[in-house]
Amino acid sequence: MKKGGYLDLFLTFARIGGLTFGGGYAMLPMLQKEVVENRKWATEEELLDYYAVGQCTPGIIAVNVATFIGHKEKGVLGGIMATLGVVAPSFFIILLLAAVIRNFADNVYVAHALAGIRVAVAALVVNAVIKLWKKGVKDLLGIAIFLLVFLLSVFLSLSPIWVVIGAIVLGLLYGQFAPKKKGEEK
Amino acid sequence: MITFLLLFYEFFKAGLFAIGGGLATLPFLYEIADKYAWFDSSILSDMIAISESTPGPLGVNMATYAGYNCGHAVLGVPGGILGALTATIGLITPSVIIILIVANFLKKFKDNKLVSDAFYTLRPAVTALIASACFSILETSLLNIPGFQADGSYLTLFCLPAILLFLLLFLGMNLWKKIHPVVFIVIAAAAGILLKL
Known part of the structure; x- marks a missing residue:
């Protein structure tokens, strides 16, 4: 697979979308790892700029940031591929939940695991904010x-x-x- | 057919007017729940729980779910899948178009003085916005405020196992910077089950 190609954009953002629990801010640590450190598609400053624009334009921040980075790398089609990537995991998960499993969130083990995940997300976001502070x-x-x-x-x-x-x-x-x-x- | 067009239209509208993402979509979803029989507004609170427990943004989750229910009522499972697709695409289309326009504009005017002036003060402001969101994440994950209000004991307010886990994870992240964030998420999920958080 070509690094920085359309497929790479789609898969990288699918990974980010699939690993983000919580809102657009919880995506920040994943973006810093995958997009800034691994792929070098954007700098920390640019991420901040995209979040700023995402705050005042319509739509979901995760989608806005994905469109931005995809567009920066590969133009309009790149923006669309990155966006489809970021929504694909949640689309399929919810489809599955809607079709098959109903009381997923009520399961005791799921609830405990999620409480743990929330703690990890909090630590990750604190860490992400420290990185942003240094740049912004x-x-x-x-x-x-x-x-x-x-x-x-x-x-x-x-x-x-x-x-x-x-x-x-x-x-x-x-x-x-x-x-x-x-x-x-x- | 008309159902699918309506689905697209309603979620396109939600995507166009919900500014700020995440929970900003919620009022639009309540409106849709009132207007159509696609889903009940009581499902929305379940949906928030499910959205928090599955990856991905709330708006997308809700569009997928509502689209599935709505399409399923008309055409069964294939209709459900088509409906989910229609509503989700409808929701993200406006923001994709707008961001593509803004991105083009920013590319052209990247070195413009006014644009860089604006971003100069925007960056600390946005860092603060993210920090304040982070503050509320900390509050919900480390403190038990409803429990504290019920019994007034500080032992209930501070979830000690969660705070300990937080400190360990935070230390780990800073000691081993190369480790992918998902590793910490998996460890924390396991710890959550073991500690019954």
């Missing part, structure tokens, strides 16, 4: 934004859309009025 938070302004957004969303459940819009406006203003530091970078 670079100066005092970054730390201030991080703290503000963290507190607002934990205690006031502020909608992510407002966070994203606010951060964009702030970034544009900052770029206009404090251009010295940024100007040197790019």
Whole structure:
């Protein structure tokens, strides 16, 4: 199989989709492993950017990120292949559950295993956030934004859309009025 | 035939208007449950449990499930499979189209100053959003808040076995960075059964 081909995109994202328990954020450790470290299809910074766009566009974040990376690698068809890959495992699992097994979630062993999996997901996501922090938070302004957004969303459940819009406006203003530091970078 | 078109239409709409992913799809699913006889809204809470216990996003799981039920009622098992496919594709089509457009745009304007200015402050903000989601994952996996509210004992609030498992896993991840995350998930699932978490 050709690395970075359509089939590789499909299978890599199928693996990611099949191993992600919980929402789009639980996918982050898998993406960091498979996409950033193993395949080098994107950097940590790009992952953050895709999550940012995924927050304010319609649809499921997992799907959005898959489309982005597939598109980056192989254009439109690549985006479609990666997306189909990421939804394929859950599609077949649910199909099976809908057709055959009804009380899957009520099984005692399943419930205990899931409680364990939730702990692992929590540890994995904490780890993923630490990696992102190293890439995404670079100066005092970054730390201030991080703290503000963290507190607002934990205690006031502020909608992510407002966070994203606010951060964009702030970034544009900052770029206009404090251009010295940024100007040197790019 | 008309059923399948309706399925596609309803889930396309959910996919188009649910911004932020995951639970944002839920209100649309309640609306669909009210409007059609495809599934009962009481099934939605079961569905959330199933979604949390199977891989993949809630929206996709729900579309697959509802599509199967709806198609099954019309044409039996083949209809169920067709329905599941129709609803799932319907749900993801709008976001695929929109992201392809945005991705094209970003590719073109990657080096544009305004775009890089915007991302400069967006990155810490999104890191914080993910951290806050992480906070709620920690809360549900390590603390027993309903139990604490019932008996007020801190021994109930902190699930010690879970916290210990968390620390061990976290240490393991940082000691052996090359190990694939799924290894930790499998270990944790086994530990969950053994410790009766």
